[in-house]
Amino acid sequence: xxxxxxxxxxxxSYPRKNQxxxxxxxxxxxxxxxxxxxxxEKISDFKKAKDNHPYNLALKEFxxxxxxxxxxxxxxxxxxxxxxxNFSPDILKLIIEEKSAMLDQNFYASYENLSYDALYxxxxxxxxxxxxxxxxxxxxxxxxxxxxxxxKEVTSFIENKDSSTxxxxxxxxxxxxxxxxxxxxxxxxxxxxxxxxxxxxxxEYKYKQQVKKLDDPLLRKQEELRSKKFERENFxxxxxxxxxxxxxxxxxxxxxxVYAEKKYLPWxxxxxxxxxxxxxxQKTKAMLFLIATLxxxxxxxxxxxxxxxxxxxxxxxxxxxxxxxxxxxxxxxxMIEGIIALTLLTISLITYIFSFLDVRKVEKxxxxxxxxxNWFETKSALLEEGFPYLVSLPALFVIVFIVLxxxxxxxxxxxxxxxxxxxxxxxWVGLSNYKMLLAGQGLVGSVFWKISLWTIIWTLGAxxxxxxxxxLLALLAHNPRIKGKGFLRIIYILPWAVPAFITIMFFxxxxxxxxELNMILSxxxxxxxxxxxxxxxxxxxxxxxxxxxGSSYIFLLSTGVLQAIPEDxxxxxxxxxxxxxxxxxRITLPIVLFQTAPLLVNQYTFNFNNFSIIYLFNGxxxxxxxxxxxxxxxxxxxxxxxxxxxxxxxxQSIGAAVSIVISVxxxxxxxxxxxxxxxxxxxxx
Amino acid sequence: xxxxxxxxxxxxxxxxxxxxxxxxxLNYFILFSYCIVIIWPLFRMTTAAFNGKQGRYIxxxxxxxxxxxxxxxxxxxxxxxSWVKNTLMIAVVTALLTILIVSFTGYAYSRFRFKGRKAxxxxxxxxxxxxxxxGITAFFTLHSIxxxxxxxxxxxxxxxxxxxxxGIAANTFILKGYIDSISTELDDAAKIDGCSYMQIYxxxxxxxxxxxxxxxxxxxxxxxxxxYMLPKALLTKPESYTLAxxxxxxxxxxxxxxxxxxxxxxxxxxxPIVILFIALQKQLISxxxxxxxxx
Numbered sequence: 001x002x003x004x005x006x007x008x009x010x011x012x013s014y015p016r017k018n019q020x021x022x023x024x025x026x027x028x029x030x031x032x033x034x035x036x037x038x039x040x041e042k043i044s045d046f047k048k049a050k051d052n053h054p055y056n057l058a059l060k061e062f063x064x065x066x067x068x069x070x071x072x073x074x075x076x077x078x079x080x081x082x083x084x085x086n087f088s089p090d091i092l093k094l095i096i097e098e099k100s101a102m103l104d105q106n107f108y109a110s111y112e113n114l115s116y117d118a119l120y121x122x123x124x125x126x127x128x129x130x131x132x133x134x135x136x137x138x139x140x141x142x143x144x145x146x147x148x149x150x151x152k153e154v155t156s157f158i159e160n161k162d163s164s165t166x167x168x169x170x171x172x173x174x175x176x177x178x179x180x181x182x183x184x185x186x187x188x189x190x191x192x193x194x195x196x197x198x199x200x201x202x203x204e205y206k207y208k209q210q211v212k213k214l215d216d217p218l219l220r221k222q223e224e225l226r227s228k229k230f231e232r233e234n235f236x237x238x239x240x241x242x243x244x245x246x247x248x249x250x251x252x253x254x255x256x257x258v259y260a261e262k263k264y265l266p267w268x269x270x271x272x273x274x275x276x277x278x279x280x281x282q283k284t285k286a287m288l289f290l291i292a293t294l295x296x297x298x299x300x301x302x303x304x305x306x307x308x309x310x311x312x313x314x315x316x317x318x319x320x321x322x323x324x325x326x327x328x329x330x331x332x333x334x335m336i337e338g339i340i341a342l343t344l345l346t347i348s349l350i351t352y353i354f355s356f357l358d359v360r361k362v363e364k365x366x367x368x369x370x371x372x373x374n375w376f377e378t379k380s381a382l383l384e385e386g387f388p389y390l391v392s393l394p395a396l397f398v399i400v401f402i403v404l405x406x407x408x409x410x411x412x413x414x415x416x417x418x419x420x421x422x423x424x425x426x427x428w429v430g431l432s433n434y435k436m437l438l439a440g441q442g443l444v445g446s447v448f449w450k451i452s453l454w455t456i457i458w459t460l461g462a463x464x465x466x467x468x469x470x471x472l473l474a475l476l477a478h479n480p481r482i483k484g485k486g487f488l489r490i491i492y493i494l495p496w497a498v499p500a501f502i503t504i505m506f507f508x509x510x511x512x513x514x515x516e517l518n519m520i521l522s523x524x525x526x527x528x529x530x531x532x533x534x535x536x537x538x539x540x541x542x543x544x545x546x547x548x549x550g551s552s553y554i555f556l557l558s559t560g561v562l563q564a565i566p567e568d569x570x571x572x573x574x575x576x577x578x579x580x581x582x583x584x585x586r587i588t589l590p591i592v593l594f595q596t597a598p599l600l601v602n603q604y605t606f607n608f609n610n611f612s613i614i615y616l617f618n619g620x621x622x623x624x625x626x627x628x629x630x631x632x633x634x635x636x637x638x639x640x641x642x643x644x645x646x647x648x649x650x651x652q653s654i655g656a657a658v659s660i661v662i663s664v665x666x667x668x669x670x671x672x673x674x675x676x677x678x679x680x681x682x683x684x685x
Numbered sequence: 686x687x688x689x690x691x692x693x694x695x696x697x698x699x700x701x702x703x704x705x706x707x708x709x710x711l712n713y714f715i716l717f718s719y720c721i722v723i724i725w726p727l728f729r730m731t732t733a734a735f736n737g738k739q740g741r742y743i744x745x746x747x748x749x750x751x752x753x754x755x756x757x758x759x760x761x762x763x764x765x766x767s768w769v770k771n772t773l774m775i776a777v778v779t780a781l782l783t784i785l786i787v788s789f790t791g792y793a794y795s796r797f798r799f800k801g802r803k804a805x806x807x808x809x810x811x812x813x814x815x816x817x818x819x820g821i822t823a824f825f826t827l828h829s830i831x832x833x834x835x836x837x838x839x840x841x842x843x844x845x846x847x848x849x850x851x852g853i854a855a856n857t858f859i860l861k862g863y864i865d866s867i868s869t870e871l872d873d874a875a876k877i878d879g880c881s882y883m884q885i886y887x888x889x890x891x892x893x894x895x896x897x898x899x900x901x902x903x904x905x906x907x908x909x910x911x912x913y914m915l916p917k918a919l920l921t922k923p924e925s926y927t928l929a930x931x932x933x934x935x936x937x938x939x940x941x942x943x944x945x946x947x948x949x950x951x952x953x954x955x956x957p958i959v960i961l962f963i964a965l966q967k968q969l970i971s972x973x974x975x976x977x978x979x980x
Contacts, residue, residue, distance in 0.1 A: 310830045336826050387882045388793035388802075395790045395853050402850030403812060405827070406820025413822060473719060476712050480698065490963055491720045494727060497962035501913045501929045502951035505936050506730050509743055509944050516729065516743075548722070556966060609816045611914045616933065639816060647918050652822045659819035670814040 002028060006116075006255040006369030014255045014369065017115050019055035021259065062111055062118065069107050073100060088143055090236060094136050101128035120254040120371075127246045135239045142232045149224050156218035166212070173205045244376045251377070255369035266360040273355030280362055284375035292351045300344040312337030315345075321416070323427055330424045331416070332652075339408045343400060413656035420650045433657040444645065444654045447628050454539070455637040459608045462546035467600060469547050470554025471592065475584075477555075478562045489559070496552035504616045507545055508532075511617075533622045535634040542635060546613055550603065561595045562588070601673055605666060614640045638662050734949040743944040755949040763941070765950055767924055768931035772909055775841055775927060779848045780906040784898055786853060791860025791894075792886050796872065806858075813854035817847060821918055828919075840919050847915060848908055856901050863897040864890060900968055903961075910958060928954050 002025045005013035016022045027046060031039040050056060080099050084092060104125035111118035177198065184194045213219060269276030273296075274289030299308075306313035311333045313320070318338025322329040362372045373381070382390070414433055418426040436445040477488050495503065510517040511531045522529045531537040565588065573583050593600075614620055620633035620640050628634055631649055632641050638658060645655035694700055701709065733743045737752025759765045793799075794806060824843060832838045867890070875885045891898075909916075913929040920926055923934060932954070935947040962969065 310833060332822065332826050333830065336823060336830065383881060383883070385799075388797035388799045391789035391793050395786045395857070398786065398846065398850045399809065399812075399853060401827075402846050403820075406823035407812065407815060409823035409826075410819050418822075473716065476716055479709070479712060481701075481709055482712060482716070488716060488720065489966075491723055493962060493966055494723055494959065497959040498727065498955040499911050499929070499951075499958060501911065502730075502932070502955055503726065505933065506726060506948065506951060509936065509947075510726065510729070514742075552723075560967075605814065609818075611818070612912075616913060619937075639818065642818065643914065643918070646821055656819070656822070659816070663815040663819060666814045666816075667811045670811055 003368070004029070006257060008255055009252060009365075009370050014116075016257065017113065017119075018059075018257045020050065020053045021257065023053075059115060062114055066107075069103075073103050076103065087140075091136060091139055091143065094132055094139065097128065098132040098136065101125040101132065105129065116255050116257050120250065120256075123250045123254055124247060127250050128243065131239065131243050131246060135235075135243075138235065139232070142228060142235065146225065146228050146232065149221060149228065152221060154217035154221050156216050166209075169205060169208055173201060176201050248374070248377050248380075251371050251374065254371065256366055256371045257369065258366055265363050266356050269359045270352060270356050273351055276355070276359035277362075280359070280366070280372050282362070282372055282375070282378070285358075285378055289351075289355050292355075296348040296351060300341075300348045304341040304345050309337050314338065314341040318342070318412075321425070321427060323425055325425075331426050332413075332418065335412055335416075336405070336409055339405055339412070342408075343405065410656045410659055413653050414660050416653050418651075418653040418656075423650060426653070429653075433654055434661075437654070437657055437661065443629060444631060444651060447632050447641075448658070450628070451632060451636055451638055451641050454635070455608065458539070458543065458637055459604055461543045462610075463550065463600075463604045463607045465543060465547035466550025467554050467603065470551035471558050473551065474555045474558035474562060475588070477559065489556075492552055492555050494552070495549050496556070500549055501612055501616055503549065504545070504613050507541075508617045511541060532618050535622055535624065538618050538622060538635045542613060542617060545617065546607065546610070549613070550607075554600075554603075557596055557599060558592050561592045565591055598673070605670070608637075608662075608666070609639045610637070611639045611643060615643065620644065730948045731952060733945050734952045736945065739945045741943050741945075743948065755943075755945040756953075758943065759946045759949050759953075763935065763943075763946065763950075764923055764926070764931060765953075768926050768928045769954075771841060771925060772927040775845055775848070776906045776909040778845050779852075779909060780902040782845065782849045783852050783856060783905040784902050786849065787856040787860055787901060788891070788894070788898060789886075790853065790857040791864055792890055794857060794861045795864035796869070796890075809854040810858065813851065817851045818914060818918070821915075824919065839925070840921070841925060844909075844915060844919055847919075848905070848912075852905055852908070856905070860894065860897055860901065863894055867893055896968070903965070903969065907958065907961075910954070 002021060004025055005015060007013055016025070024043070024046060027039065027043050031043060077096050077100055081092065081096060084095060087095065102125070104121055108118045108122035108125065112122055180189075180194060180197055180201075183189050184191070189197075265276050265279065269279075273293050274286045277283075277286035277289055302308055304314040306316060309317070311329060312318075312322070313334065315338055317334035318341070320334070321331040322334040323331070325334075366372060415428055415430060416426045417429045417433070436442045437448050438445075440446055440449050473492065476482070477485060477492075482488075507517070509515055512518065513530055513532065518529065518531050521531065529537060531541055569587055570583055573587060578586070614635060614637050618633070618635055620636035622635070623630075623633045628636075631644055631651070636644065639662075642655045642658050645651040645658065732749065733739065734755055735751055735753070737750045737754050738748050739755075794802065824847060828838070828840060828843045831843075871889050871893075872885050875889055880888065909927060911929070912927075913933065916927040916930040917933070920930060923931065926934070928950075932947055932950050934941050935943050935950065
């Protein structure tokens, strides 16, 4: 359907120049208001006689003449090029461009009112003529300067070593040194004075030389030449950009007039991204899309079909998992290659959609009257609007292949039965792993709930202890009457600063049978205690140890917050008659908690996944096969249980299922947390 | 004159009552006894490292004699130096990669309102709560596939990528929060003067966020020193271990067990990090706090 007017991207309207289309619009408009068969026939007759319409005849004539003109222009420009043999290539190019613009101006001026394409040719030529002469003039000036400078005959007195002034300096230096030596031998000055003065003299000489160097005509000439050349490059670059900007402006301000929508074009381009762009005349953009097309048809799709795989069979390998394959085929590789194939297909799909939408948009805008963007404009727009996407690409790449693909693999693995006996080949088993875990059955399921319970006790106990301890110490140290705060701070930072694995391992040594702390503990209690062989003791010591490790960080954090609380809050409370307990409960505690809440939550999730302390302290032990089976110890938490299942015992599928269960739990808690943080609520817009 | 001053109470705090003095004394007592609780184990570790009278086990009853023989053992008989080298390499590359990636994403998420911004931010924040270890099976297989095509792709490189990938979300969030707190007036002025976004980033944002980038780099650098789980699971050869995995072999492996040498290695490892932490404690804390409090 045609519009009466043409519209540009700002919505400004332009009258139609195409008389045929204007008349057609009138007819169609009338038909729309009053749909009669007479009008309908008239329209179809009018469309049939399209080629004989006087305007179209004139347009055709123009097109023929334009073609002839363009051929003629080529010849003229070649001649022009021969006429200026002694210009530099850059200037020559500009002169040709200027000449071409002049010719264009002459030719298109007589067709200005015929069509917008001719008007565009005219405006384009005018824009070029506005800028080019000045650029040529300035550039030749610079080149003239360069020529003048480089032709200047200069002699360097640095190169010429015999030059009188330099020799003079040298003689001067040598004489001074000699005098100095004589003075020393006469005993007038000390050894130290001699060396110092010698250094001084040499430095002076060097400095003089340097000053002379700057005065040297040859060096100066080189420097000038370099700066002029830089000016030339820079000027050329900016003026080219300026010209392109102006031409883009002309492009935006001159509408285009096309007959009807090519509705088929987006669909045609759908299987071959880039085709539509090529037809619409956006060549560079089309090239980029064509590269994407090559990627789709020569990399993504073949890979998904199983060609070029490392071992797997693309998507179909994901379904079969190599169960009927060769002996050397491994299901896990089939699975991962299937996931990679899926990822590549997703990228392809996005490209298809993107190209389709792009062509449809450009096409629609053309009918409205806007010229398709040229590469210069597309590039600017890409760097402008596409900037955040462009710079996030490396991050996206890493996240897809290092985070998403492994997580997908873990999710899929949890639906298989990959285990110690089925390492190379394993089938899909549906939900049975989850059923086993939730029902608490089987070799591994039976201990799942026990371990979960201890994990929760551990997380709450250890973290709360660390937070309470750290906060109390901070509160005590905050007392203004306490002296030696700097010292306290340095000591209190130590458990946080010493890498945790070192302290944990050392505590582990000290709590082992015969270890130092174990003995002290036995003496204190008056009976022999073996921490690492007792479940209760191991758990207790673990919690205390984490309290020792974690309190340090909380101490530093709360000290910072405490120092930032304004004193007048307390003064106001005192005037109102609050005692110190009330001040603490109503002022200090809420402020500290509010400020550090997200970090405290992080502490809980950190300890939930605190593998190091559990594994390094006692390896998850002590082991009690009757209660915990052979796979886990009595102080194992879920994360170390996963480690043992996956790495030590090769129950990868069950390990994956446990991972998924705790991940879902953690994600749910994190979601509740983040949803309410300031970061997501108070978005700066 | 002097005599009078002695009796004068000059503090601006009210004088202490007997009860107050008691409390203050108790206060000091608690604070300094906790100091002992902190120092004692570290002190024991230091003495163990320097005690020449000890064999392969650390024991309480043995006599003390100053000696550097455990350090000698550490450098000559163990792979300590290559562990240090591995850890440093992994840490430096991780820090550089993280900075490179995160500085762009932080800028993009802070300054641009693009489609899918909030959703993607939420998604990566949620995904990063999944423990990195969950993907361990895939890491093994991915590594064996890639290293078959590119033999130079070592397990350590895989580790670097895992550390980098794991840190992107949180660090983007921290940096985004920091850039949010910088006024956009400078950006706007530069935009009007014709700077492209890349130039704005390079000339304006980058210098302002440099302290934060330094902190992020520092944390990414320290990470590989602290982590035990992934190196232990991924790296197989003792020569390619990082410090955490390597030192553990001195403590737990029957053939290589040498507890005093472990203490010596631990001491040497801890010392530079402790100095770093003490010197930069304020920056490190503010870096952690920034992401969550202001975010």
